[in-house]
Amino acid sequence: MSSQLVCVDLLYTGEAVLEDACIRVSGGRVERVFTRGLRGISGLDLRGRRSLAIPGVIDLHVHLRGLRLSYKEDEESGTAAAASGCVTLVADMPNTQPPLRTTEALREKLSSLKAKARVDYTVYAGVPRSYGDAVEMASMGIAGFKIYPEDLVHAGRVQDVLEAAEEAGLLVVLHPEVPELFAGPDYGWLRRVSRPCHAESAAVDLLQQIARACGCRPRIHITHASCPETVVLSKRRGFTVDATPHHLFLSEEEAGGGPSAGWAKVNPPLRGLREKSLLAQLVVEGLVDAVASDHAPHSPWEKWIHPAAAPPGFPWLEWWPGFVAARLLGSMGIGGLARLVSQAPAGILGLEGRCLWEGCPATASILQLERTRVYHKGYSKALYTPALGMESFDCAATMIRGRIVYTAWDGMLGGVYGVLATGDIH
Structure with a gap:
């Protein structure tokens, strides 16, 4: 197989930052790394563009929709949006139509x-409804199981999932909220009051109690923690935890009011300035394991109605790695950023370690470290975001297993290239 060269201003190998570096790719892996002086190459040369290459970004939490919800987003538009944002691997959630609670629906989604x-x-x-179904689904190449707030009232079914996940070595992901602790109806405003932080913490404790009751010890991951106390409690319980860009860098005061309040509606809700700041501090201190987008697209007409009726969620895949980098690179450095968006997510999923050194998979996210502003790139079907117009870095190029699938100037390159990343770990 022929080799190609990719050159950047800064290359993070997984251990060190190299300047004026090139990688030679062959057979889907990094064959050799060169530093300084290599000129006149035939390949992708991004030097002089303030380019930074890190091991490929992994998004632990996306909703690609598809199936009967393809009018909101589908597998093609969502993964194209991911490539345009420098995301190389997405982990898709099961609240589709039909929900991925049966082997038939799961098989259709994978297909x-x-x-x-x-x-x-x-x-x-x-x-699913039974332990047998959980065992069969666990054998189908999935990353794990997702537990939603409404599932927590069915302790027996949750125990079935915990047991099946532990036997298969899979992940169990929790949306941490207990609906019984919500303080009144959802009027669309001040949602952080109606869905309080203690409802998150209670869900983390409840799942631990269910696990103790069955003697189960699967790997448990708490997703989109919106409150600092949820992060601290999750770490005390021995769980991994992620936070989203919107809970880290947006607040209800900043984005949750006015006629576009439906745009910023999300579950868990945006919090106040205090919670946002403390959550970001926990990221810098290393208590948050990963950042994940919770990309949750809807059609524009669904989000333009009254916020009490608008569905929760908004799109992120076209921008979130650059958006996060623009805000965390100064305080965490390149290594800290790569850990949050690439290396730690790989470990959480049980995948091969992410690196860009000789012998490593040639999967890379190449950011351009020049500030621009968020706009709609045209890949996702969702045309709205509360981050519209905010400062961000952009994605210069995305490489997956040695193939350039996207550049900022040529757009998407080639066709279907994605593979089931967890198919080989079972």
């Missing part, structure tokens, strides 16, 4: 991803 995905992917299954 659709195989036919359409532009980046690598994996899937979480929902909580």
Whole structure:
């Protein structure tokens, strides 16, 4: 197989930052790394553009929709949006239509991803009705199971999932909220009051109690923690935890009011300035294991209605790695950023370590470290975001297993290239 060169201003190998560096790629892996002086190459040369290459970004939490929700987003548009944002692997959530709570629905979803995905992917299954179903689903190449707030009232089914996940070595992901602790109806405003932080913490404790009752010890991951106390409690319980760009860098005061309040509606809700600041501090201190987008697209008409009726969630895949880098690179450095968006997510999923040194998979996210502003790139079907117009870095190029699948000037290159990333770990 022929080799190619990719050159950047800064290359993070997984251990060190190299300046004026080139990698030679062959057979989907890094064959050799060169530093300084290599000129006149035939390949992708991004030097002089303030380019930074890090091991490929992994998004632990996305909603690609598809199936009967393809009018919101589908596997092709969502993974193309991911490639345009420098995301190389997405982990898709099971609240589709039909929900991925049966082997039939899961098989249909995997088939659709195989036919359409532009980046690598994996899937979480929902909580099925029986232990036998959970065992069968665990054998289908999934990353793990997702437990939603409404599942926590069915302790027996949750125990089935915990046991099946432990036996298969899979992840269990929790959306941490207990609906019984919500303070009144959702009027669309001040949602951080109606869905308080203690409802998050209670869900973390409840799942631990269910696990203790069955003697189960699977790997448990708490996703989109919106409150600092949720992070601290999760770490005390021995769980991994992620936070989203919107909970880290947006607040309800800043984005949750006015006629576009429906745009910023999300579950868990945006918090106040205090919670946002403390959560970001926990990221810098290393208590948050990963950043994940919770990309949750809807059609524009669904988000333009009254916020009490608008569905929760908004799109992130076209921008979030650059958006996060623009805000954390100064305080965490390149290594800290790569840990949050690439290396730690790989470990959480149980995948091969992310690196860009000789012998490593040639999967890279190449950011351009020049400030621009968030705009709609045209890949995602969702045309709105509360981050519109905010400062961000952009994605210069995305490489997956040695193939350049996106550049900022040529757009998407080639067709379907994604594979089921967790298919080999079972």
